[in-house]
Amino acid sequence: MSSCSRCQKMMAGALYQELAPHHQQAFDAHLATCPNCAEEYQQLLWTLNIMDQRQPPAIDPAYWEGFWNRLSDRLKPDRRKVFRPDWRRWFPPVTLPVRPAWVSVAAAVLLIATGVYIGRSIYLGQPNGPAAVTRAEVLDPAVIAEFNGMLSHYLGQSRSLLLGLENFDTGYDDPALLDFPRQQMMSWELLVQGQEIKRHAVASSDPRLQHLVNEIERVLLQLANSEGEDLEWTIRLVQEGVEQNAILVKINLTEQEQGEEVIEESKSLQGVKKSALWI
Amino acid sequence: MDSHEQRLVHRFREGDAAAFRELVERCQEPVFQLAIELTGDWDDADDLSQQVFIKAYRALPNFRGETKIMSWLYRIMVNTHIDNARKNRALGWRINPSSPDEDQSQAEPYITHTADDNPETRTASHYMQDHINRALETLAPRQRSVFVLRHYHDLSLKEIARILGLSVGTVKSQLFRAIQRMQKELAFYKAELGLEESS
Known part of the structure; x- marks a missing residue:
């Protein structure tokens, strides 16, 4: 990278005196020898001086009274909603108003279907339920291969689900176009798979994977427990969770590391085969 | 978050509606100034500021208090502003409707102008x-x-x-x-x- 492009990268920090002392020194030294960059710096400083002359509007105090009244009117529908304490956010609310019968039937069918689906996908072939993974088991190549498959599926599914929501533009796209019940179902499925992966991560002393699954779990719970009343808000919460924890980046890194491990394993297996040929 | 803000959030979570008004009054001016700077239009800034406080009202029960309230409101505002801009672009609207010849005192009735003879x-x-x-x-x-x-x-x-x-x-x-x-x-x-x- 040329020193001019390095200088350009430091320009914003230099304009606002936010460079570390050694960077500032390097920046000043470059300006002293490069008339082009020095000229550009002066031009940008000039621009900031002009922008400094902007006069913010002085707002009449009378405006604020009307502001609150209008805000209060717009908040009226929200005030009717009852706040639930934090811990209750994780559970669906139990309300007893009269609902159309088909809503109750549909909810019951969905609940049973979810249970059957999760049960079939996780417990099939395991009559006693999932056993805790032992330290010895995680060293077994067959268990490793099976786990890698499960992890790869889990990460891939989580990525596609979260990426879809991350790219969803709440200001532009229509939430009705989202297949929300399917995404909730998928979230539940991933939550169950996440438990299995966490058990394996604990047994194989992999705190990074454990941490990632925990972060994914927190976001999926927002989705899985959403009552579907304010989809836009749920999506925004999911997007914030994904962005704040850089979950998609972490998933990509984990997948990349996992891929490298598989290549290493296959290379070492090929090495064994080649050395067997020499014998 | 300072202790006064913490108390206001706590009171709001306990169901004290006056706490939210106090919070709005505490933050409305910088919020509105930022809205004006982002939109460049009085009416849009008014609407954007209100959207911010409505979203804050809905999200306050889940606010974890890891940042200052103002930073949190700024975050809501910038995201809302970007969303609005995308929406307007999709609808083919221009963000800046004011013309330079427009009478500013009429367009922005609550701005106090400094006297310059x-x-x-x-x-x-x-x-x-x-x-x-x-x-x-x-x-x-x-x-x-x-x-x-x-x-x-x-x-x-x-x-x-x-x-x-x-x-x-x-x-x-x-x-x-x-x-x-x-x-x-x-x-x-x-x-x-x-x-x-x-x-």
Whole structure:
């Protein structure tokens, strides 16, 4: 990278005196020898001086009274909603108003279907339920291969689900176009798979994977427990969770590391085969 | 979050509606100033500020208090502003509806204007403000948010990165591009403004 492009990268920090002392020194030294960059710096400083002359509007105090009244009117529908304490956010609310019968039937069918689906996908072939993974088991190549498959599926599914929501533009796209019940179902499925992966991560002393699954779990719970009343808000919460924890980046890194491990394993297996040929 | 803000949030969670009004009154001015800087239009700023407080009202029960309330409101505002801009673009609307010839006192009824008896300086100042606002309007919503938060709200690059959920490097490059863009815009008017570059 040329020193001019390095200088350009430091320009914003230099304009606002936010460079570390050694960077500032390097920046000043470059300006002293490069008339082009020095000229550009002066031009940008000039621009900031002009922008400094902007006069913010002085707002009449009378405006604020009307502001609150209008805000209060717009908040009226929200005030009717009852706040639930934090811990209750994780559970669906139990309300007893009269609902159309088909809503109750549909909810019951969905609940049973979810249970059957999760049960079939996780417990099939395991009559006693999932056993805790032992330290010895995680060293077994067959268990490793099976786990890698499960992890790869889990990460891939989580990525596609979260990426879809991350790219969803709440200001532009229509939430009705989202297949929300399917995404909730998928979230539940991933939550169950996440438990299995966490058990394996604990047994194989992999705190990074454990941490990632925990972060994914927190976001999926927002989705899985959403009552579907304010989809836009749920999506925004999911997007914030994904962005704040850089979950998609972490998933990509984990997948990349996992891929490298598989290549290493296959290379070492090929090495064994080649050395067997020499014998 | 300072202890007073904590108390207000706690009172609000306990169902005290007056606590939210107090919170709004505490934050409304900087929120509205930022809204004006982002939208460049009185009515849009009014609507944007209200949207921010409505979203805050809904989200306050889940607010974890890891940041200052103001930073949190700024984050809501920038995201809402970017969403609105996308929506308007999709609908083919322009963000800046005001024309330079429009009577400002009529368009912005609650702005207190400073008395300036000299018509010449008043006109020069008016043109200067107009050009500055036009330079801001040339920026994309995210660039404009970064510039305004750094330049007019004096937030550090790190704080802006945290508020916008971006890396510091991205904030720096957005800021650099924003200033470059405005430099081009203002250079065009340099002769008209009768300004000499500082050296």
